[in-house]
Amino acid sequence: MLRYLGVRKQYSGQIALDGVDLDCPEGRTSVLIGPSGCGKSTLLRLAAGLIRPDRGGVWFEGAPLAANNLRAARLRMGYMIQEGGLFPHLSVRGNVELMARELGWPAERRRARFSELAELVRLPARLWERYPLELSGGQRQRAALMRALMLDPDLILLDEPLGALDPIIRVELQRELAAIFARLHKTVLMVTHDLAEAVFFGDRLVLMRAGCVVQQGSAQALLQSPAEAFVADFVNAQRAPQRLLAEAAEHMRPADV
Numbered sequence: 001m002l003r004y005l006g007v008r009k010q011y012s013g014q015i016a017l018d019g020v021d022l023d024c025p026e027g028r029t030s031v032l033i034g035p036s037g038c039g040k041s042t043l044l045r046l047a048a049g050l051i052r053p054d055r056g057g058v059w060f061e062g063a064p065l066a067a068n069n070l071r072a073a074r075l076r077m078g079y080m081i082q083e084g085g086l087f088p089h090l091s092v093r094g095n096v097e098l099m100a101r102e103l104g105w106p107a108e109r110r111r112a113r114f115s116e117l118a119e120l121v122r123l124p125a126r127l128w129e130r131y132p133l134e135l136s137g138g139q140r141q142r143a144a145l146m147r148a149l150m151l152d153p154d155l156i157l158l159d160e161p162l163g164a165l166d167p168i169i170r171v172e173l174q175r176e177l178a179a180i181f182a183r184l185h186k187t188v189l190m191v192t193h194d195l196a197e198a199v200f201f202g203d204r205l206v207l208m209r210a211g212c213v214v215q216q217g218s219a220q221a222l223l224q225s226p227a228e229a230f231v232a233d234f235v236n237a238q239r240a241p242q243r244l245l246a247e248a249a250e251h252m253r254p255a256d257v
């Protein structure tokens with residue numbers, strides 16, 4: 001569904017992506033991991049069409065993303081940027097319903113979808129009319145997640161979606177989101193700094209370093225057969241690599257074997 005071919009991207013002379021080939025298959029969750037600054041968010045921005053590659057291309061549903069098809073493609077994507085990116089002058093409801101309003105959804109449909117999502121992310125009704133500045137970081141993150149999911153997109157791009165949440169809500173949301181993505185056959189490309197979260201969500205893990213993909217495949221493959229020393233170092237830097245391995249075995253799908 002989403003494919004990067006030979007993608008290179010520089011920001012003012014500094015290389016952010018150095019020839020990335022990556023396939024995000026339909027109905028699967030691919031998780032980007034790697035050290036800070038290795039290019040993970042840049043990959044999401046390219047998919048959302050916010051920036052253009054200097055070389056190579058980003059393909060969505062078999063067609064290269066270009067000026068003439070970007071808007072139609074964007075309407076089928078939900079994108080949540082790292083800090084949430086809520087508009088400060090709009091309430092939670094205003095932010096979440098913005099695109100649906102622009103597309104002419106009747107008020108009743110908007111409200112029904114809003115309530116469904118608020119329940120999913122556990123955002124209490126007393127916060128719905130508040131402005132982003134009146135929310136905690138975790139509440140803002142949940143509102144941003146609602147906004148990304150509002151139009152029921154086929155492709156979901158999430159940049160550290162659960163990073164600001166407290167551990168209990170985070171674990172609950174991990175479970176529910178993973179179940180929803182699987183049930184509704186969503187294609188997801190997600191960034192996380194937490195390898196345990198990556199193992200939990202990811203059908204496919206993509207480990208990056210300095211603008212390049214170092215290894216991609218099942219969590220099991222990454223943990224048990226690291227392609228190079230960097231992969232092993234990255235895994236071993238986690239608090240409980242052995243536990244991750246057990247979890248990876250538990251979450252493995254038949255297709256990954």
Ligand SMILES: Nc1ncnc2c1ncn2[C@@H]1O[C@H](COP(=O)(O)OP(=O)(O)OP(=O)(O)O)[C@@H](O)[C@H]1O
Pocket residue numbers: 011012014015016034035036037038039040041042043
């Ligand atoms: N707008 C920009 N202008 C200049 N350099 C940028 C810009 N955005 C990103 N970069 C640089 O490009 C590189 C890749 O950035 P990117 O945000 O994709 O990394 P990341 O892996 O998502 O990092 P993190 O995990 O810290 O969010 C970094 O060196 C970063 O400093």
